[in-house]
Amino acid sequence: MIPPIPLARPNLTQAEIDAVVAVLRTADLSLGPKLGEFETAFAAYCGTRHAVACSSGTTGLHLLVRALGIGPDDEVITTPFSFVASANCVLMEGARPVFADIDPHTWNIDARRVGAAITPRTRAVIPVDVFGQVADMNAIRAVAQRHGLRVIEDSCEALGSRYHGRAAGALGDAGVFGFYPNKQLTTGEGGMIVTDDEDVARLCRSMRNQGRDTHGGWLSHPRMGFNYRLSDINCALGLAQLRRIGEIIAQRSRVAALYRERLADQPRVVLQRIDAAVEMSWFVFVVRLADEFSADDRDQILVRLRQRGIGCSNYFAPIHLQPFYVERFGYRPGDFPVCEAVAARTVALPFHHELSAGDVDRVVAELSDAMSQLRTRR
DSSP states (O other): OOOOBOSOOOOOOHHHHHHHHHHHTSSOSSSSHHHHHHHHHHHHHHTOSEEEEESOHHHHHHHHHHHTTOOTTOEEEEOSSSOTHHHHHHHTTTOEEEEOOBOTTTOSBOHHHHHHTOOTTEEEEEOBOGGGOOOOHHHHHHHHHHHTOEEEEEOTTOTTOEETTEETTSSSSEEEEEOOTTSSSOOSSOEEEEESOHHHHHHHHHHHBTTOOTTSOTTOOSSOOOBOOOOHHHHHHHHHHHHTHHHHHHHHHHHHHHHHHHHTTOTTEEEOOOOTTEEOOOSOEEEEEOTTSOHHHHHHHHHHHHHTTBOOBOOOOOGGGSHHHHHHHOOOTTSSHHHHHHHTTEEEEOOSTTOOHHHHHHHHHHHHHHHHHHHHHO
């Protein structure tokens, strides 16, 4: 029997296991020395003055929205083609996410549409570095500067990517990374805020720890906060991963290059266009089926791939068409047509460091066969 090929797999070695075990042999399981070590090393990697570890990319986004004073009656512009947290973080503070459609080639928020979405209530923009490709940050920052808006860069999928030579996450007022097991770097669960703004970093550190100040007592809470801490166990795992990040990114780049080579001449598959300014660190490998395929066709292809042992998924579903967004804001199909056309045809293929050239060949052959069989049945 041919073994299945999983969609994702974390890149862990004995070094990560040893790092976690070493912390377990101490009394410092949370708020210990590994937290500061991880933050310092991460800030140095991104080239920012501050890094603030937190329990997930989602909580990092929430902390930044709150730290920037965004609240009820405010609006924040973001993309509808993303994981839902990049919009939900705005709702968490009672503000309204306002969507701008995406570029049909890069699949990132279309910077030209950001300006058209600005109203007197707009306070910030949250561009998302989709699948590891940094958004058009020069254009977005220019719009934000003209209108006095803050920029929170959602780089949860882009650790290691660079834009005009600068690290993803370090291009706005603040950035956020996520460390779920399918990310370039994993801490199991976790996230990191990066910023050069000392006040933002201070507020985020306080709010992640129940509103305590750095030098205050354990039962002193100057402001409302949350338990968004990242344990030293997670931080030790992250430190070990960060020491290997160049190797990890190179392994993922090798697999992405194999896919792009095998799929380059496939007329029924569209690849994400990588902007010339971007040095890509790959999070997942997603293809878009050609326009001849419908959303139902895509779903049938996913079923067939899974039946053949190929891990796969759609990536992403439009945020504005999630049921609670439809119920709350009245969004309807057709509101953001580029996002909807791309999302209806996405297929995430297996993507992790252990994939061989033979594995990639098998995945591409199964995808081609699934598309051909669907076409033949017509």
